[in-house]
Amino acid sequence: IARGVALVGATGLIGTQIHHRAVGSTTFSQESPLNLIVRRAPASVDDPEGKVKINVVDFSDQSSWVPILQRSRALVSCLGSTRSQSGAAQYCCCSWRGALPW
Numbered sequence: 001i002a003r004g005v006a007l008v009g010a011t012g013l014i015g016t017q018i019h020h021r022a023v024g025s026t027t028f029s030q031e032s033p034l035n036l037i038v039r040r041a042p043a044s045v046d047d048p049e050g051k052v053k054i055n056v057v058d059f060s061d062q063s064s065w066v067p068i069l070q071r072s073r074a075l076v077s078c079l080g081s082t083r084s085q086s087g088a089a090q091y092c093c094c095s096w097r098g099a100l101p102w
Contacts, residue, residue, distance in 0.1 A: 003031075003032060003071055003072065003073060004028065004032045004033040004034060004035050004053070004072060004073070005028070005032075005033075005034050005035065005072055005073060005074045005075070005076060006035045006037055006068055006069055006072035006074070006075045006076070007019060007034055007035065007036050007037065007075075007076045007078065008037045008075065008076070008077045008078065008079055009077060009078030009079040009080065010036035010037070010038050010042065010078065011038055011040065011042050012078055012079075012080060014078045014080075015036075015078035016042065018034075018076065018078065019034055019036055019042070019045065019052055020045075022034040022051055022052055023045070023046065023047045023049070023051055023052060025051070028051040028052070029049070029050075029051060030049070030050040030051070033050065033051055033052060033053045034051060034052045034053070035053045035055055035068055035072060036052060036053065036054045036055060037055050037057055037065050037068055037069075038054065038055065038056055038057070039056065039057065039058070039059060040056065041054055041056055042054065055068050
């Protein structure tokens, strides 16, 4: 695994946006990729230059994901849940809709 940045939660709303933007970025390369740490492969990653590496892991087995973190220069965590999935939607009175640039 090449030295780069590890992204956990890459298949969610925010994580998906980050890895799609990484493909168009000059920050990442084959030598310094964005390492997606996921439990299932994303539906699609259009990455002809190899800037994104998909690492499907078993989170209950630390030996499958700890080495990726150890070889990364940074970790970005996008772990979370939607308000509707968590049951919190009924308690929220605010909305982030429109707050993000994408």
